[in-house]
Amino acid sequence: MDDGSSLQDHDALLTPATLAPAPQAWLGDGVDPSMIRWMLSLTPEERLRWLDNVVQTLHEVRRGT
Amino acid sequence: MELDLRSLLLELADSGADFVVVGGIAAVLQGVPMATFDLDVVHSRAPENVRHLLHLLERLDASSRLRPQSEALRPGAEALAGPGHQLLRTRLGPLDLLGSVEGGLGFEDLKQLSEPFLLEGRTLRVLSLQTLCDLKKNATHPKDQLSRLMILETLRLKQET
Numbered sequence: 001m002d003d004g005s006s007l008q009d010h011d012a013l014l015t016p017a018t019l020a021p022a023p024q025a026w027l028g029d030g031v032d033p034s035m036i037r038w039m040l041s042l043t044p045e046e047r048l049r050w051l052d053n054v055v056q057t058l059h060e061v062r063r064g065t
Numbered sequence: 066m067e068l069d070l071r072s073l074l075l076e077l078a079d080s081g082a083d084f085v086v087v088g089g090i091a092a093v094l095q096g097v098p099m100a101t102f103d104l105d106v107v108h109s110r111a112p113e114n115v116r117h118l119l120h121l122l123e124r125l126d127a128s129s130r131l132r133p134q135s136e137a138l139r140p141g142a143e144a145l146a147g148p149g150h151q152l153l154r155t156r157l158g159p160l161d162l163l164g165s166v167e168g169g170l171g172f173e174d175l176k177q178l179s180e181p182f183l184l185e186g187r188t189l190r191v192l193s194l195q196t197l198c199d200l201k202k203n204a205t206h207p208k209d210q211l212s213r214l215m216i217l218e219t220l221r222l223k224q225e226t
Contacts, residue, residue, distance in 0.1 A: 031211075031214050031215050031218045032098075033218060033222060035098045036096065036097070036098060036215070036218055036219050036222050037222060038098070039093075039096045039097065039098040039219075040096040040219070040222060040223065040226070042096070044094045044095075044182055044183075044184055045184060045185060047093050047094060047096065048070070048071045048074070048090075048093065048094065048184070049071070050093075050098075051070065051071075051090070051093045051100065051101070052068075052069065052070060052071050054100050055068050055070065055100065055101075055102060056068065058100065059068055
């Protein structure tokens with residue numbers, strides 16, 4: 001049974017350094033420069049943590065948890 | 066299957082195997098905000114390196130994603146020494162071990178086109194953004210085309226700073 005601990009762990013990873021900004025100026029091709037600038041401001045470790053957060057979130061959405 | 070790509074990358078780095086990180090993780094490490102669900106690496110096909118990889122695959126409980134989980138088929142030394150792609154599931158997430166990529170480029174070629182990256186005390190070789198972009202130049206899949214645009218924009222913004 002899911003006791004919600006994985007979700008809590010996930011929330012714990014959402015430190016200010018890994019919270020992405022809201023899209024500001026999308027280019028016509030679907031690329032968001034503000035998001036890229038934000039990613040470039042992170043260290044490689046923080047970028048990987050961001051990816052893990054994204055992947056975990058999508059995984060949870062797909063599982064309906 | 067669990068998804069912990071960071072741990073999977075660190076396990077690979079600690080295995081003693083020579084490899085170049087390619088694909089989405091290489092892009093993310095260099096600042097491209099794209100989602101990816103597997104770790105792609107091009108590995109050295111030298112016998113000693115293949116031995117390191119075989120030990121790693123055992124520790125990761127790896128098996129082919131192209132076969133049912135019940136069969137748990139794991140690539141052997143011969144497969145890892147070839148130019149083909151081994152698409153694997155592991156206890157930490159999907160891992161693609163690539164003997165070569167577009168144009169027949171292998172580890173020794175891509176090593177020259179990669180950059181060292183320090184990650185949690187380990188030095189990794191990561192394929193350069195420009196090369197990632199070049200490899201996607203003839204891609205027709207919309208996902209690859211969008212990835213290429215994001216890489217191009219990231220390269221442009223990097224030059225600005």
